[in-house]
Amino acid sequence: xxxxxxxxxxxxxxxxxxxxxxxxxxxxxxxxxxxxxxxxxxxxxxxxxxxxxxxxxxxxxxxxxxxxxxxxxxxxxxxxxxxxxxxxxxxxxxxxxxxxxxxxxxxxxxxxxxxxxxxxxxxxxxxxxxxxxxxxxxxxxxxxxxxxxxxxxxxxxxxxxxxxxxxxxxxxxxxxxxxx
Numbered sequence: 340x341x342x343x344x345x346x347x348x349x350x351x352x353x354x355x356x357x358x359x360x361x362x363x364x365x366x367x368x369x370x371x372x373x374x375x376x377x378x379x380x381x382x383x384x385x386x387x388x389x390x391x392x393x394x395x396x397x398x399x400x401x402x403x404x405x406x407x408x409x410x411x412x413x414x415x416x417x418x419x420x421x422x423x424x425x426x427x428x429x430x431x432x433x434x435x436x437x438x439x440x441x442x443x444x445x446x447x448x449x450x451x452x453x454x455x456x457x458x459x460x461x462x463x464x465x466x467x468x469x470x471x472x473x474x475x476x477x478x479x480x481x482x483x484x485x486x487x488x489x490x491x492x493x494x495x496x497x498x499x500x501x502x503x504x505x506x507x508x509x510x511x512x513x514x515x516x517x518x519x
Contacts, residue, residue, distance in 0.1 A: 340390065340395070340397040340400070340426055340427050341390075341429070341430050342387050342390050342391065342435070342440075342481065343435075343481055343482040343483075343485065344426050344429075344482070344485070344487065345383050345386055345387045345390070345400070346387070346478040346479075346480075346481040346482045347478070347482040347485060347487045347489060348383065348404070348416075348419055348487070349380055349383045349384075349447075349478045350475065350476075350477075350478035350479055350482070351415055351419075351487070352376060352379070352380060352415070352416065353380070353471055353474050353475045353478070354475050355413070355415040356373065356376055356471055357468055357471035357472055357475055360464075360468045363464060363465065364464065365461070365464050370458050370459065372411050373454075373458045373467065374455065374458055374459070375407050375410065375411070376407060377451055377454055377455050377458065379403055379404065379407050380447075380451055381448065381451055382400070382403055383400070384444050384447060384448060384451075386399070386400045387440070387444065388444070391437065391440070397426075397427055401420065401423050404416055404419065404420060405420055408420055419487070422486065422487070425486055426486070426487075429485070429486050435480075435481050439480065439495045440481065442495070442519065443477050443478075443480060443481070443495060443498065443499075446477060446499075446502075446514055446519075447474060447477055447478075449513075449514060450470055450473060450474050450514065451474075453470060454467055454470045454471065454474075457470060469505065469507075472505045473502045473505045473506055473510065473514075474502070476493065476497075476498050476501040476502055477498050477499075477502055478498075479492065479493045479498055480492065480493055480494060480495045480497070480498040499515065499519055502514075502515075503515050
């Protein structure tokens with residue numbers, strides 16, 4: 340499967356997760372769902388790396404996606420599961436520099452690690468959703484309008500700039516100054 344679809348699915352998942360925030364306290368099952376999505380998102384980045392090495396892990400990815408989709412009845416992933424065959428044969432033309440992908444993937448993995456800590460913290464809901472807000476534009480640097488929908492692609496520089504707008508000064512120092 341083309342790597343741009345992995346990024347698009349990752350971006351959509353983050354957008355829908357951040358949009359599901361209700362209240363300031365964790366709702367029953369919310370932490371468990373986010374933890375499972377974090378595992379899925381980490382897996383997506385692993386699948387991107389595998390695809391770059393010429394490995395086809397699309398079947399494994401769709402099994403993982405299906406498991407999370409049906410466990411939590413997530414309609415935004417169900418649409419993607421139903422489009423599996425189309426996604427596996429469609430190849431959008433997306434040219435990306437490996438160096439840019441490596442830098443964004445590292446940033447995403449660092450954010451996912453901290454997101455996991457925030458999700459597992461009883462008082463970490465605000466921090467968790469701040470991190471989701473920081474993350475949501477990063478995948479857009481590697482996909483544009485395709486069969487999943489979407490809008491125009493943004494540059495890596497724009498993605499990082501948009502992410503930094505949602506960061507505290509401490510986050511900028513930790514994530515941006517060390518990676519970019």
